[in-house]
Amino acid sequence: MENKNEKVIVIIGPTAVGKTKLSIELAKRFNGEVISGDSMQIYKGMDIGTAKIKQEEMEGIPHHLLDIKSPEESYSVAEFQSMVRPLITDITNRGKMPMIVGGTGLYIQSVLYDYKFTDSKGNEQLRSELEKKAAIMGKEALYEELVQIDPVSAKKIHPNNVRRVIRALEIYYDCGKTMSEVEHTNEANPLYDVALIGLTMDREQLYKRINYRVDLMVEEGLLEEVKGLYKTGLRDCQSIQAIGYKEIYSYLDGVQSLDSAIEQLKQNSRRYAKRQLTWFRNKMNVEWFDMTPPLSMDEKVEEIFQYIAGKFSGKEN
Template sequence: MEEKEKLLCIIGPTAVGKTKLSLDLAKKFNGEIISGDSMQIYRGMDIGTAKITKEEMAGIPHHLIDIKDPKESFSVYEFQQLVRKKITDISNRNRLPIIVGGTGLYIQSVIYDYQFSNSGKDEKIRVQLEERSKLEGIEILYEQLKQVDPQAAEQIHPNNVRRVIRALEIYLSTGITMTEFKAKQQKTLLYDVALVGLTMEREKLYHRINERVNQMVQLGLIDEVKKLYDQGLKHAQATQAIGYKELFTAFDGEVSFEDAITTLKQNTRHFAKRQLTWFRNKMPVEWFDMTDPLDYEKNLQKISRYVAGMLNFKANT
C-alpha cells in the first residue's frame, strides 16, 4: 500500500492565533505554509484579510497568497487542485506541508476524496437566477434557499450572490439539495493528516476580534477598500469578504463609516461562531484552548507532541 503524504492543518476561528502557532510549528517541523484562506489569494487585499507580511514570515515559505487579481473569481475546485500540487511539491522536498486557515470547505475539499463534477450545473437556470437577483434582490433568493436547504443557507452569507445562486441551481436542476450532494461525497482522508484546532473562551475571542478590527482601521483598511471601490469592484467575488462589503456601504453613502465598522465587528464575531460550529461538525479535529496567553509555550509543546505522534514526524530540538 502506497504511503500517504503527511499534512498538518491548523484551523480555527478568525483572530484565535493560527498565524503565530503556524510559524512556530513550521520552524519545529521544517514546514512550509499553505494559506487555507479563500481571500488571502487576492492581491491588494492585505489589511482586511489579516494577511501575513513578508517580515512576519521570518523566511518560512508561504504559498497561495497574492495569486489572483480581485477582479478574478476563484473556486473551491481550483483551490483543491492548487493545494494538492503544493502538498506533493513540499513533501518531495522532505518538508512538512502545513495548511493554515479558517475556510472550512476549502480545507475539507483538499484532505478528503472530494469529487467535483458537472452535476447540478444548468446554465439556463443559473442565468434565470442571476436575472432574478438583479431584479428582485438577493434577499428573495436567499429566503428561497432557506426554505429548500436550510443547512446550506446557514453556511452561506446572505450577500454571497454566487454561492446562493449555485446552491439553488443544484437543487432546481437535480432535485437534490447542496447539503445532500455534499453528504454523498466520499469521506476518505487522502493524507496522513494531523488536524489541530484552536479555540478560545468566547468573550476573549470576541474582544480580540474587536481589537483586530480597530487595528486594521489604524493600519489603513478604509484606504485599502477605497482603492477596490474606485475600481468598480462592488459586485466582485473578492469584495464579498467580511471587511470589504461593510465599508462599501459606507462609500455608497448608505451608512456612516462608524456604523460600517460596528457592523464589521459584529459580522466578524458571527463568522467566528459559524467557523467553530462548522469545524466541530465536519472534521475529526484535536482542539487546543488558547485562552490564556501565559499557557502558550505549554500549548506549543503539547501541540508539537500531538503532531509528532500523529504524523511520526520528528521535531527539531
C-alpha cells in the same frame, strides 16, 4: 485517490485566535511550508482587511496561495482543491512538511477528503439565468425556491447569501441532485495522514482580540486600502463581499458613518468567528487546543508539537 503516505498538518480556527504565529513556530520545527487555506487572502491588494501575513512575519517560511488572483476574479472551492493537492505532493517530494493554515472550512475539507464536485466549472448559462431571476423576482423568491427543492441546504445558507443560493440551485438543475445529497456522498475518511489541529479560545477573550484586531487594521490603513479598490470601480464581485471590505464600501457609498461601519465590521467578524467554530465542530474530526491565557504561546507550541509528533509516529494517546 489516497495519499496516506503524505503527511499534512492542518491548523484551523476562528479569526484572531493565533493561527499565524503558531503556524510559523510549527513550520520551523517540522521543516514546513504553509499553504493558505483562506478564501480571501488569494487576492492581490487586499492585505490589511484579510489579515494577510506580512513578509517579516513569515520568518523565511515559504507561503503558498497568497496574492494569486486580482480582486475582480472569482475563486471556487474546486479551484482551491485542484491547486492544493499538487502543492501537497510537491512540498512532500522536496522533503518538506505541507501545512494548510486558515479559516475557510469548506476549502480545507475539499482537499483533505474525497470531496467530489458535480461540475467544477459550473453551468455559466444556468447561473446567469438564476442571477437574472434574482434581480427580477428578488433574492427572497430564489431562496424560497431552494427551500422547496433542498430544505437541508437551505437551512445552512443565509437568505442574503445569493451566490450560495444560486450555486445550490445550479447544482440541482444541472445534475438532478441536491447540494445536500452531493455533500452526503463525499467520503468522510481523510485522503492523507493528517494532523488536524483546531484552535479555540474563551469567547470573551476571543471577541476582545477580534475588536482589537479591527482597531489595528484601521490604524494600519484599512480605509485607504478599501478606498483604492473603490476608486477603481470594483463592486458586485466575490472579493468585495469579504468582511472588512463590504462594511467600508457602505461607508464610502454614504450608507453609514465610518464609526458605524467599523462597529459593524467588528460585529460581523465576531459572528463569523462563531460560525467558523460551529462549522469545524460539526464537519471535521478536529483535535482542539485552547489558546486562552495564562498559558504562553511557547507552551502551546510545545503541547501541539508533541501531539503532532506523536500522531505521525503512531504514539498519540
